[in-house]
Structure formats: C-alpha cells, structure tokens
Amino acid sequence: MATKSLLYVERPNIFWSSCATRTINLMLESIGKMKKFKSTIDQAKALTIFIYAHHKTLSLMRKYTKKRDIIRPGVTRFASNFLTLQILYEKKDQLRIMSQSDEWEKLNPVKKTVKGVQATATLVKPNFSNDVALCLRVFEPLVKVLRMVDGDIKPSMAFIYGEIKKAKKDTMVALGNVDKSGTIYNSIIGLIDVKTKDRLDCPLHKAAYFLNPYYSYNDPSIFESEEVMDGFISATETFYHGDYDKQNQVLNNDVHKFKDQVGHFSKMVALAGCKDFEFSPAKWWGNYGTQVPTLQKMAIRILYLTSSASGCERNWSFFEGVTF
Template structure:
C-alpha cells in the first residue's frame, strides 16, 4: 500500500485495485462465521475429518459413493469448504451408509466423534441447513470461479456480477425465519469488504463500458455512483489532458449512450446479449467512431483485463 501511494505520485495515471479472489474469499469467510451458517459448516468439517481420519470409514465411504470423494480442493480454503458441502449434499449414499450394518461394525463409529458423525448424517435439520448454505454462498462462489478462472477476462464483469450475486442471495434466503435481518447482515459484509477494493473507478468504468450490462439496462447510465466512477477513471486515464477528457465526457460518451452510428447497428445489439461476449472485441468492432473512448476500453484493455490472484 505504501508503494502504491508512492507510485501514484510519480505516475498519476496508474490504477490500483485489490486482489479480487482474496476479497471475495473474505466475504465468504465472514458470511461463514455468521451464527446461521457457522454450526453447519463446523459439523460438516467434523464429519469429513472423522471419515477421512480412519481407513475403514474412508473405505466404506468410497464403496457407497462409488469411489467419489467428498473433500474437493477449491480456489481458496472457503471454496474448498463450499465444494465439500456440495459433495455431502449430493450424496444420498452417505445417509444410507450411516444406517448400514458395515458402518455399525466399525469400532471407531462407537467413539464420541463417531457417534457425533452418525448423528450428523441422520439429522434432517443438518441437511436442510446445508441446502441453505449452498443457496446463499453459491452466487459469490460463481463470481470467485469467474475471477480465478481462465475462461475469459473478468474485469468487465466483476462489478456487475457482484450486484447480480446480491440479488440472487436475496432470492436464495427467501422467506425463512429472520430473512430480512439475515439478508441485511450479509449485504453489510459484502459492502464492507467491497468498499475501496472492488468498487473502484476502474471497476465502475468497466461496468459502464460493458454493453452486456449498460445496453441491456439503461438505468446504469443514470446511476450517479457509476457515472462518478467513470468520470474519475477518465480523469485518471487522461491526467492533465483536458482536451481529451472533454472529448470523452462531452462528446464521445453520448454517442455510446445514445447508440449513435455503429453502436446503433442491430448486429452490435445482438453481439452484447450473451454473457460469453468479449466486450473488448465488441469495442474494437463498433467503437471506431469514438477513438479516445475506445482507447480506454479497448486499446488500454480495461475490458480485457483478467482479475488475478497474486
């Protein structure tokens, strides 16, 4: 952070952003420590540790699951916990295993930890809690996979997908007891971890310039928060060059917003409907009439930048 501050003085056009993978993982970890989810996650951990700690329980588990593991490595520690919960929930065979004669014959099962593991496997409210955890965490886990994957550059999609994840979490919580308070607490966690990390002017400018979002939701152009971020990003890109700042903000951005020229072509509209679209290539095709703005999104690759874990 100190180096960043020094660099920003020497190079005022430079941008700084937090590691997306690390920041989203912090969100998930904080959510996992909430009372609503913590007990379920700890029970799932204790269950998997017990099964994997003894060769007879491990062999029996692999027999019932047809050699499929329940512990799976993920991008981060919490992602691994999520995948384990997912594996547990998908395997009806585990519950059958806990009721089998072979399970009862294993001496370790009669220990205190074994009794606890068996109780966890047969407890219906444990499985319903696992289902809730998966529904609530999955939207952010999807974002985590996107930013850490090699499928496509993620900067242009990060801010928009976090906003989408917030809405998906609200749907996932539904009408369970205390839903409003739970949702409010989760949103507070996301907003606190996101602030000044994943909501920087760079992220908002990428969100603004990505037609997958802005051409499918015109309200983005009216958002004061997004526009402020875009303005700051333009000022930073063209630090001290007021002619280019004016060209972008007073002329070119309006051609993009109003879909003038190439932006108004049907093929341009069709090309930004699919989530798999590449916004940098889209700008390369249709942004030639706004050369200064195109440089921000295309030649400077703000839309073609992969959020990586350092």
C-alpha cells in the same frame, strides 16, 4: 498499499485494484462465520475429518458413494468447503444409508469415540441436509463470481462490479421464505459491502461496468446513476491524466454517442452482440467503437484487464519449488 501511494506520485495515470479472488473469499468467510451457517459448516468439517482419519471409514464411504470423494480442492479454502458441502448434499441418501448399515455398526472402537458419535449423529440428523442446502443456495452466487474472477477464460474486470450486484439479488432469492424479516439478508449484504468498499468499487470497476454494454445497454438506468457516472469521470481523468483535450473529447463528445447508441453503436448486429454473457466487451469495442477512437482506446484497455492476482500467486508458488 504504501507502495501504491508512492507509485501514484510518480505515475498518476495508473490504476490500483484489490485482488478480486482474495476479496470475494473474505466475503464468503465472513458469511460462513454467521451463526446461521457456521454450525452447519463445522458439522460438515468434523464429519469429513472423521471419515478421512480412519482407513475403514474412508473405505466404507467410498463404497457407498461409488468411489466418490467428499473432499475436493477449490480455488480457495472456502471454495473447497463449498465443494465438500455440494458432494455431501449430492450423496446425502447414500451417506445416511451407510450410517445405518451393519458395516458402520461394526466399526468399533472407532465409531464409539466422541468424534465417531458426533459423525453418526450428523449423518442421521434430519435437518442436516436441509441446512447444507440452505448454505449452498446462499453461498453459490458469490462462488460463481469467485470462479469467474479466478478463471483464465476471459478478462474479468468488465464483469466483476455487475456480477457482485447480481449476486446480492440472487442471495435474496436464495433465502426465500427462510428469512421473512430480512435480518439474515441484510447482514449478508452488509458483510459484502464492507469487503467491497475501496476494493472492488473503485472508479476502475465502475468505469468497466459503465462501458460494458452487456449491462449498460440492457439497463439504461446505469447511465443515470450518479455513483457509476462519478466513477467513470474519475477513471477518465486518471486514464488521460493531464490531457484536458482528451478528457473533454471523452466526457463531452464520445460518451454521448455510446450512451445514445449513435453510428456503429446503433447497428442491430452491435446490439445483438452484447446480449450474451460469454461475449468479449473489449473485442466488441474494437468492432463498433472506431467512430470514437479516444473513448475506444480507454474502453479496450480497461475491459481487457483481469481483476485477480491469484494466477500470479500460483506461478510464484510453482517457481519457489524450482531449484537451480
């Protein structure tokens, strides 16, 4: 953060963005610490630790799950927990049968230890699978965003702001009748907003959201949002810092052609081409933004950005293992 401030003095036209993978993982960890979900996660952890700590329990588990492990690595520690919960829920019937089998009963003295008794209780507990299912429904919207920002399939800057907004809506649907008063939902949204503030809601993120027709052409109210428009204006002033003529061109001319779908933006093929989530916003601007070259340059540069540093961190970890 200190380096960022120093860089702004020398290069006022640069953008700074927090690592989206790190930020979303912090959101998930905070939600996972809520009383409603923490006990379920802790029980799942204790169960998996017990099973993997003894070769007999591990062998028995693999027999009943048809050699399917219940621990899988994810892009972050919490993503790994989520994948484990998924498998526990997927294999709940087989694991329950295992816990009631003669083979499990014969696991003495391992089964009679405190951890063994707790593991057995977890497996036979009627509400455990329901609690796991609720955790999965609540965490899945953000985990989807986590996978997107950590992937190498496409630049994610164009989608991060919009997908976090979508994740909030999906979380409300996931809670359904479980949270009739809305207390849990409001707590979750509060945690997401705290982690998002000044990290994933900067002018750069809002400008990318504004310029991505997948969102703005399918929901024109985005163009009327004061918060989003303020972010776009600020991003324009930074991108063309000190160049008033280009700022004027973008804000007083080019952006209106984009908003009003004038020229190439009005073509049926252009409108059809931005309805698929898998499309490339930057390439779309390369095709249809030629009549507004000043805005086109800014849009392409922003929409081609990634939003996560996790790929770099993996490379650093690899390079640390290289000896000369």
